[in-house]
Amino acid sequence: xxxxxxxxxxxxxxxxxxxxMFKPKLTTRYPKEKRVKPQRFxxxxxxxxxxxxxxxxxGCELCASVCPARCIYVRGEDNPPDDPVSPGERFxxxxxxxxxxxIFCGMCVEACPxxxxxxxxxxxxxxxxxxxxxxxxxxLLVEPDGTPNHPLPDTPLxxxxxxxxxxxxxxxxxxxxxxxxxxxxxxxxSARMGGLAPAEPAQEARGESQESRVKSQEARTKSxxxxxxxQEPRGDGEEGTDD
Amino acid sequence: MEDFIVxxxxxxxxxxxxxxVVLILVWAERRIVAFMQNRLGPTRAGPxxxxxxxxxxxxxxxxxxxxxxxxxxxxxxxxPIMALVPALLxxxxxxxxxxxxxxxxxYTLQVTDLNVGVLYVLAMSSMAxxxxxLAGWSSGSKYPLIGSVRSAAQMISYEAAMGLALVxxxxxxxxxxLAGIVEAQGATYFGFLPAWNIVxxxxxxxxxIAMFAETNRAPFDLVEAEQEIVGGFHTEYSGxxxxxxxxxxxxxLFNMSALTVVFFFGGWQGPVFGPTxxxxxxxxxxxxxxTFAIVFLFIWVRGxxxxxxxxxLMSFGWKRLIPVSLAWIILAMIAVGIRRFGLPWA
Numbered sequence: 150x151x152x153x154x155x156x157x158x159x160x161x162x163x164x165x166x167x168x169x170m171f172k173p174k175l176t177t178r179y180p181k182e183k184r185v186k187p188q189r190f191x192x193x194x195x196x197x198x199x200x201x202x203x204x205x206x207x208g209c210e211l212c213a214s215v216c217p218a219r220c221i222y223v224r225g226e227d228n229p230p231d232d233p234v235s236p237g238e239r240f241x242x243x244x245x246x247x248x249x250x251x252i253f254c255g256m257c258v259e260a261c262p263x264x265x266x267x268x269x270x271x272x273x274x275x276x277x278x279x280x281x282x283x284x285x286x287x288x289l290l291v292e293p294d295g296t297p298n299h300p301l302p303d304t305p306l307x308x309x310x311x312x313x314x315x316x317x318x319x320x321x322x323x324x325x326x327x328x329x330x331x332x333x334x335x336x337x338x339s340a341r342m343g344g345l346a347p348a349e350p351a352q353e354a355r356g357e358s359q360e361s362r363v364k365s366q367e368a369r370t371k372s373x374x375x376x377x378x379x380q381e382p383r384g385d386g387e388e389g390t391d392d
Numbered sequence: 393m394e395d396f397i398v399x400x401x402x403x404x405x406x407x408x409x410x411x412x413v414v415l416i417l418v419w420a421e422r423r424i425v426a427f428m429q430n431r432l433g434p435t436r437a438g439p440x441x442x443x444x445x446x447x448x449x450x451x452x453x454x455x456x457x458x459x460x461x462x463x464x465x466x467x468x469x470x471x472p473i474m475a476l477v478p479a480l481l482x483x484x485x486x487x488x489x490x491x492x493x494x495x496x497x498x499y500t501l502q503v504t505d506l507n508v509g510v511l512y513v514l515a516m517s518s519m520a521x522x523x524x525x526l527a528g529w530s531s532g533s534k535y536p537l538i539g540s541v542r543s544a545a546q547m548i549s550y551e552a553a554m555g556l557a558l559v560x561x562x563x564x565x566x567x568x569x570l571a572g573i574v575e576a577q578g579a580t581y582f583g584f585l586p587a588w589n590i591v592x593x594x595x596x597x598x599x600x601i602a603m604f605a606e607t608n609r610a611p612f613d614l615v616e617a618e619q620e621i622v623g624g625f626h627t628e629y630s631g632x633x634x635x636x637x638x639x640x641x642x643x644x645l646f647n648m649s650a651l652t653v654v655f656f657f658g659g660w661q662g663p664v665f666g667p668t669x670x671x672x673x674x675x676x677x678x679x680x681x682x683t684f685a686i687v688f689l690f691i692w693v694r695g696x697x698x699x700x701x702x703x704x705l706m707s708f709g710w711k712r713l714i715p716v717s718l719a720w721i722i723l724a725m726i727a728v729g730i731r732r733f734g735l736p737w738a
Contacts, residue, residue: 163692165696166428166692166695166696167692169428170424170427170428172430174430174431175430175431176430176431176432178435
């Protein structure tokens with residue numbers, strides 16, 4: 150009966166399109182519905198503050214020097230002794246990011262020693278001329294209560310709720326530069342409303358010795374290996390039954 | 393004088409109907425193809441996006457109609473009109489419902505019943521090819537020219553098969569008037585099976601394949617293959633002239649579906665009951681339901697089949713369709729002869 154199957158072959162394509170008609174659609178009707186973005190989404194930057202309202206930026210210009218697109222311009226200045234802006238010696242006097250050039254790679258976030266610059270989930274940043282594309286400190290800096298700032302009112306297209314979502318930036322090692330986090334992966338989200346993320350317990354506090362931690366890590370990688378091997382691209386099983 | 397008024401009213405209604413149908417058709421095609429591709433298609437203009445075609449048409453009217461430098465101006469300007477006119481004219485002979493009687497006068501639900509309706513339809517659908525060929529040639533650039541050459545070659549490969557496919561229908565029903573063909577399909581086999589011409593299955597298959605080629609639709613849309621020749625004959629057209637070509641294409645799509653229904657699916661025939669007004673309306677509903685089913689077939693094919701290569705198209709037309717339809721004509725001839733005169737040895 151193989152000749153019969155060959156004869157039907159061209160017609161089976163029609164059953165495929167017929168079935169697809171009744172499947173759920175992949176379209177997200179964007180301004181109406183918004184997808185939940187991945188936690189580490191690279192959106193617009195925010196300059197954070199400490200819970201007491203001090204700016205985290207110390208004007209070190211590491212972000213500017215690491216930026217591959219050369220879109221960050223920072224000028225530091227000495228803190229006024231009577232009214233310091235940041236807890237350090239200096240603070241970011243001028244902080245500008247040219248969003249028309251930014252490639253949202255997140256290198257500035259990685260480079261920042263004080264977690265002053267982080268990324269939010271906001272990606273709707275259209276501007277009407279090139280000058281507006283340069284985001285200055287009064288846009289980037291969060292409000293004293295930790296709320297990210299936006300120059301325009303909250304409309305369906307400028308979703309300030311997105312700005313409030315911390316980016317949950319994954320640091321490979323040593324968040325906040327604390328020695329007890331060496332080698333520990335930790336979530337260190339940007340400052341949301343109210344300031345710092347809850348601190349991860351230090352390794353001593355968790356009662357883990359160096360050895361047990363290494364062991365548990367090995368066990369974790371081993372258990373992950375078969376899973377990655379067996380992982381199939383989505384939708385393949387579906388296609389396989391068709392042919 | 394009264395005949396003239398009736399004809400004028402019918403014509404206006406027919407044209408209004410066609411343009412309304414095109415609005416729905418373009419939307420339906422975009423939605424259905426989108427659904428087959430797991431998309432949503434147009435959803436923004438009007439409920440479910442049904443006004444999308446209207447919005448597109450309005451946009452095209454307000455666009456600048458460019459006339460490129462090297463065109464043959466008169467032909468270039470005439471071609472869109474030449475595409476639209478035959479498309480509108482075909483519909484004039486299609487009966488969309490049973491004849492209705494008002495005040496003792498019988499009105500047919502078609503603008504005119506030509507006694508050579510089938511020939512008229514074939515002639516008009518061939519006329520559309522002139523528009524495409526001339527549009528491509530008068531544009532004075534290479535892709536439209538390739539498109540128009542393709543359309544001419546496509547036409548000679550399929551026109552013959554299309555005409556031949558209709559010969560058994562004419563023999564079977566004994567008339568070339570479209571109203572007559574529909575009337576002839578009114579009977580039933582065994583009291584419940586409708587006596588539609590679909591029993592002439594080979595004719596139907598050949599006609600549908602030729603129909604796809606005739607309307608320049610996938611999988612035979614070589615004439616306007618966007619991926620190869622940038623839209624073919626309408627590459628150099630913009631604004632409302634471009635819209636006219638599209639209007640003509642979709643009117644042709646509807647016409648061809650309507651003709652398939654008339655030739656093979658009994659036109660407006662169907663079970664009729666109830667008061668007089670319902671008896672007038674039901675056939676029209678049957679006609680449109682059947683026609684849109686064929687339109688759906690068009691869209692389904694477009695969503696499924698890839699475009700044929702050029703030589704495949706021609707060899708398929710000449711080496712398969714024409715011999716098949718010729719053989720089928722001889723068979724049908726014998727069958728019709730036996731039906732009329734009995735077996736030769738009886």
